[in-house]
Amino acid sequence: MGFSDRIETAVSDAIALGQAGSTPGKLKSALHYAVSPGGARIRPTILLGVAAACGEDKPEISNAAACALELIHCASLVHDDLPCFDDADTRRGKPSLHRAYSEPLAVLAGDSLIVMGFEVLARVAHLDPMRSVQLVMTLAQKTGMPGGICAGQGWESEDEVDLKAYHSAKTAALFVAATQMGAIAGGQDPEAWEELGQRIGAAFQIADDLRDALYDAETLGKPVGQDALHARPNAVAKFGVQGAIDQLHDSLSGAIASIPSCPGEAQLAQMVQSYAKRLTPVAPSKSTVPGE
Amino acid sequence: MGFSDRIETAVSDAIALGQAGSTPGKLKSALHYAVSPGGARIRPTILLGVAAACGEDKPEISNAAACALELIHCASLVHDDLPCFDDADTRRGKPSLHRAYSEPLAVLAGDSLIVMGFEVLARVAHLDPMRSVQLVMTLAQKTGMPGGICAGQGWESEDEVDLKAYHSAKTAALFVAATQMGAIAGGQDPEAWEELGQRIGAAFQIADDLRDALYDAETLGKPVGQDALHARPNAVAKFGVQGAIDQLHDSLSGAIASIPSCPGEAQLAQMVQSYAKRLTPVAPSKSTVPGE
Incomplete structure (x- = not known):
């Protein structure tokens, strides 16, 4: 199975588990709405790329990690779109979740997806409890306070912004989660993989600005x-x-140069290179950039 | 240290860890605001009571479990008070978080506290990775979809409500989390502890209604x-x-009768009994019921 199929299957399976038994129907439907159709799924794809490069021995753990990361990302999009933040009417070419359902259901869908991210990681503990719990820790640190995407969004309520901390938390955090969780899932030390995540995150932030x-x-x-x-x-x-x-x-060249020595180093470099092409804007009228 | 001191210390320590380094000041302050002054801390107290009754051998794990549960509970209060839900102006005798700070900061504080709950559990993995990950799983299931407090709140957006599922998810879920996480922290099988949580939850719901x-x-x-x-x-x-x-x-008598056989059974029964007295309303004008 390719990376894309592995991610879609893992995300669908997780959402299905959140719908067993007697559940409130609108929230159940909202969870599905929040994760589909997928955007570029760039973060979980990078995660699986790093896990493969590390010589992945337990693909079920990598799939869970990729899924958990995407669930958290989708949760952040739902909450960021709320009226009190961006007040966005559309997302991924369809009405934003609070427009399609309601504001209460958007808050709850985001909350549920955050929780589901951690549950998915706990579900693979029988394969390797230490990896499972390391994944929980890394995902939490890149999601919450003081250094995760919650902190990133929190900076936007400040009068004076620490720009470095803001960008690191708002955008880079989940890319660092992608590279480090990929390494953990692949049985490697995550420390060496931070720089790659930071550099891809920086490139992604500039591409998003463009x-x-x-x-x-x-x-x-x-x-x-x-x-x-x-x-x-x-x-x-x-x-x-x-x-x-x-x-x-510059950021993408730096990213490629920072890839730690590992079995699948060359292939991972090629993957980052191909993202570089997709991220660089071309004539806007002809482009079909996948929305997040 | 008594239960109360253990809980306050664990919660303060967790909040302090979420504030290290360069962080957005308002969100940092909002996290502290959301957890203090504490309410009755009834869920973490029950958790520590069960852990002690189970012959607790690793109090650091119980403290983390109690703290994680209280953080999730505080997060749920912050989100439930939002204008799109209860639109509450006050909580625990002071302005609700979105009134004191802002709606964006209330959404983010809730999100951050949810994440912090799971992070706190991952932090004690070195003491026992399987207990740590079992705690993550139980807390996630009692918080998210389909059976946790998110589902409970989700029922309030439905035209037709499954009342049993609603009460079980909305109120009982975190009491079942309390008894089961207490058992896990104390090194016991959580299954036998579900009924106690359900019954205390039912009693609490009626007391809250009163x-x-x-x-x-x-x-x-x-x-x-x-x-x-x-x-x-x-x-x-x-x-x-x-x-x-x-x-x-009736619910509280049933709760006491359902306590599984364990080393500290008598003491735990006494604790539930004393809650029974505190929960039963007396002449309202003289009462000082601690607010949640």
């Missing part, structure tokens, strides 16, 4: 111009389009 | 008459005050 500044809402499947609207820092505003593209390339 | 119907907002430190306002099922509306009190006593 898309927000250059594309229209129809192409992206979500509102554009949000950074200007919410006065958020944006690399295009700071360095111009060409400057931001140069920075994107 | 308080909502009988007390004023000042005594409770939170708005009253919420069940009538939100058309939620309430035992007093259904059975009258005396009928509800009779049911409360």
